[in-house]
Amino acid sequence: MSAGRPGYVRPLDLKRGVVDLTHGSGGRAMAQLIDELFARRLGNAYLRQGNDAALLPMPPGRLVMSTDGHVVSPLFFPGGDIGCLAVNGTINDVAVLGATPLYLAAGFILEEGFPLADLARIVDSMAGAANAAGVPVVTGDTKVVERGAGDGVYITTTGVGVVADGDDFSGDRARPGDRIIVSGTIGEHGMAIMAQRESIGFAAQIVSDTAALHGLIAAMRASGAAIRALRDPTRGGVATTLNEIARQSGVGMMLQESALPVQPEVAAACEFLGLDPLYVANEGKLLAIVAAADADALLAAMRAHPLGQRAALIGSVHADPHHFVQMTTALGGRRIVDWLAGEQLPRIC
């Protein structure tokens, strides 16, 4: 796509260069940005087709599709950045339906003046996450907005996957008696962002848990446990996700506060900022609703996987016409774990 002989092309200045409006204009500058920055890093046979859309082989099964916009601030945070977050987040949305994620599409909205070095770092991170997950970015789009009309970079990713007939995970399948399992310690992503944003120097750095969960989910399926629903508790945290499932299924839930896995650093940071880890976003955790008889087997399968080592049984489902999610507190009392009211932390993912 590059014009002329190599000697006539002035390469992108990835050290000091910045995004300008021509990079989104559809002309030569945009072609160069795509070639030298995006395609070189994300490169795969589908992307190299160079057409307006990717032509893809489809394994048998039903198609699963999801899309997610990422506007996290700051763009770089301990444990990750907007690039790997955009890849892992969409893979997880596809995977929690039990699907095998296959392909990703990525749309970038860049702000004029954004350093190309930062953009390269973000795309490198996307490529790393996509490679590690085995889910290529097969098509994409780039737009540039004027200075002040954006905040550096926003990334929208769309993922597709396939799921075989028969075994559907769905938020409306929780039944009284089922058990609730979380795949690990909660609240790390949100608190990593918060600590970075507020420049709070906690003694121990809190690192985002961003990770692609389809491997863990495959291991969970292989255990043969009767899984009713899976969901990744991102914005609004565990509390909000469980309320969604309770409402969808028309049931109530009872959690045990003492069973909730929370890293001490996260617990301390939440205490300090007056936040509740149950409402803080995760980017590499999932909640599973499972038949009571299979809970132990599922827990064992999860703990055998690197992303599920600290999986824990945190509560159970029961009949409740009000669909309350409640919790027995560590003190021994009872309280509601309500929907998140208002916005706890804006632009968390």
Add this chain to the structure above:
Amino acid sequence: MKFIDEFRDGKLASGLAAAIRQAARDDRDYHFMEFCGGHTHAIARYGVSDLLPRRVRLIHGPGCPVCVLPIGRIDMAIRLASESGVTLCSYGDPLRVPASGGLSLLKAKAALSRKSGAGGEIRMLYSGADALALAQQQPARQVVFFAIGFETTTPPTALLIKQAQALGLKNFSVLCCHVLTPSAIASILESPEVRRWGTVRLDGFIGPAHVSTIIGTRPYEFFAGEYRKPVVIAGFEPLDVMQAILMLIKQVNAGQALVENEFSRAVTRDGNRKAQQLVCEVFELRRSFAWRGLGELPYSALKIRREFADFDAERRFAVAYQAVDDHPACECGAVLRGVKRPQECRIFGSVCTPENPVGSCMVSSEGACAAHYSFGRFADAVVAP
């Protein structure tokens, strides 16, 4: 978490609960008011009431600074930004309190940011010190800090004003809405429901934790002596609250009315003298101040002394308080006086929710209505058999 989990320990709680059950007599009820929103929050969040026998009843008090701010005070803050064109800096919670004309600071903030070229703006911050820093960074803008709170937050505001004076800042001032705990307690005790009609029974107070680190326990001795009501100063952790309840029950059983200090790890009889001096230096008593729910209370709030008039936003921008009636269906006033429980308000949970608060008690997480809605409303649900 070290030094925190110990105060939320389930084993200790069940031991204390047993002691409370044993101490509470079968032939009478106990009605205790927890003054502070911090206590209200802890009681709801940890489910303390579930561990208490039915004959021990907790009544929520008015000690939530956001809840007791009358509409007219929020209006003043909005007018400072929209009419006087200042940068008004506020903590997060007051932003959502409903004001006149369907506004709130949050809605006014959005309206101001849409109006390009409009002078005023409203910002949320975590500390008054951030407002002072903003004034230093932007010398061309008038920055006003919306100072609310009881005695705990008053010394930091005094310090800000002193710092602003030392720096010679001409663009920093404070909208002072600091209020005084003892006045609110006196108002509750003098209310007809408690004193004359006896419709609100009060057998004692769980006294403020953080406020008392500043003012000490001495100011409560008047209530114990004059009104014969026991007061136990308690920390904000759930075990603190339970211990205080046990101490109150024992006093009531013995016919005593003393000021006791459960929060001895932080509170002394005299309090923080240095902070008190600082407050005296910068502030003086207001002759009268309007509280939501409690009405106009004499000498119940602070204003900035004349020596620091340059830093008093009320003087600098000539904004005056205008009384505004609460929403006719809102029972925040009765809730703040302990006359009604949140769930006894007709609009609780239907019209008035944390997402769309009608009254101030539904706004802050320390408000009685918000605490009950967010943590305790399962207890009101009638579950079909």
